[in-house]
Amino acid sequence: MHFTTDEIHHLGRTMLDWYDRHHRTLPWRAEPGETPDPYRVWLSEIMLQQTTVITVGPYFAAFLQRWPTVTALAKAELDDVLHAWQGLGYYARARNLHKCAKVVAAEYNGIFPDTEDGLLKLPGIGPYTAAAVAAIAFNRHSSPVDGNIERVISRLFALETPLPDVKPEIKQKSAALTPSDRPGDYAQALMDLGATICTPRNPACGICPWQTPCDGRKSGLAPDLPKKRKKPAKPTRVGYAFWIRRDDGKILVRRRPEKGLLGGLYEVPGSDWRTIDAPDDVMLSEAPIKAKWTELDGTVGHTFTHFHLDVTVLATELTTTECEKLDGSWTTIDGLSDFALPTLMKKIVRHALKYR
CATH class of the missing domain: 1.10.340.30 (Hypothetical protein; domain 2)
Known part of the structure; x- marks a missing residue:
């Protein structure tokens, strides 16, 4: 026309x-x-x-x-x-x-x-x-x-x-x-x-x-109209989140790098996100500290624009002395609201808190 x-x-x-x-x-x-x-x-x-x-x-x-x-x-x-x-x-x-x-x-x-x-x-x-x-x-x-x-x-x-x-x-x-x-x-x-x-x-x-x-x-x-091409299925990635509680009850969070997904925001420390068949020991090696980890039941799911993510949460409790060399910020549970946590991290926090 x-x-x-x-x-x-x-x-x-x-x-x-x-x-x-x-x-x-x-x-x-x-x-x-x-x-x-x-x-x-x-x-x-x-x-x-x-x-x-x-x-x-x-x-x-x-x-x-x-x-x-x-x-x-x-x-x-x-x-x-x-x-x-x-x-x-x-x-x-x-x-x-x-x-x-x-x-x-x-x-x-x-x-x-x-x-x-x-x-x-x-x-x-x-x-x-x-x-x-x-x-x-x-x-x-x-x-x-x-x-x-x-x-x-x-x-x-x-x-x-x-x-x-x-x-x-x-x-x-x-x-x-x-x-x-x-x-x-x-x-x-x-x-x-x-x-x-x-x-x-x-x-x-x-x-x-x-x-x-x-x-x-x-x-x-x-x-x-408008017609849309059929979208390919989103791949799934997996990762670990490391929930570290200090003996005074405070939790470790850290800022993500400025560039990349969720850049500049705060996170529960985690591994890189990899293909679904990624070896567990590789992701565990990226923990911020060697510790005795307890794997919490279930996973945290979150969907981004181009992929779905399933996160396994590993938890540990350490003494203040053991935590001295860890980079990041220590905060109370209530204090988490003062940090810019994206939705994924809020889900991880809620999941971890179920097992306090």
Whole structure:
């Protein structure tokens, strides 16, 4: 399907009219007549990556209360940011968020660049985020494409090529439809349409402002679009976690390396995560100290984006003297809440505490 210039103008006008009547009220979104705050737009876009609006809401409010400006966030300790991020997952986003804030504060006087090219130079900002911030915060003629917009465009044009192969075509068609008038509102309109009407299952085509030109609706394909390639089964990895209790009741935790999965967060010391047939003695050799270990019944399971992990917890109790050479931080059970522990580590703690 190909739209004429007049049809494209009509599509844009129709979508903006619908948005003016039905837009969602969100804490990071400027209401009509308000000037968008680039800091709020950027913060929300980073938080919303692979996370739902409902989940992000309380985190966004807490971040704003604690760090109301990008300069305030830049001055924060990374540990505090990681701790505040707990529950949002994908912690590399939090590290890059902090790094980006420091760059904006130090090199841009606390003012975000107002173009896609300028935003792309900042840490943790990729093509989607740059386009979204440029459009929403600065009303630049940019065309961000998130999961909602992918769905709307693939259905409008009845694009049957599966994801991710169809992404370039979606991007091209979405950009061609983006109006020069209010591109930021238009982008948010498509996001709202995908979130509330053009939903993954049972789209409400009967009340969609684009129902007439939508090829997906006319062909009956809309509920099945966008198509996705079948994902391969996730492999399983295994590892050991070493629960070390000192004779005064304190537990050893340590910070993970900055780079890599869960980088910069705190952990119950553990082995590397290996293929499911990894030798037990190899993983045991990575214990932070030689000790008499008791294997706790059961395992702790956790699923990451690309693999599933099963962790066996080994426990020991040592004297204060035996622990002198161990690197890390000693804390009471109640004090564990002061450390940025990712969900996996919280599961390990809960599992270990069942056997106190």
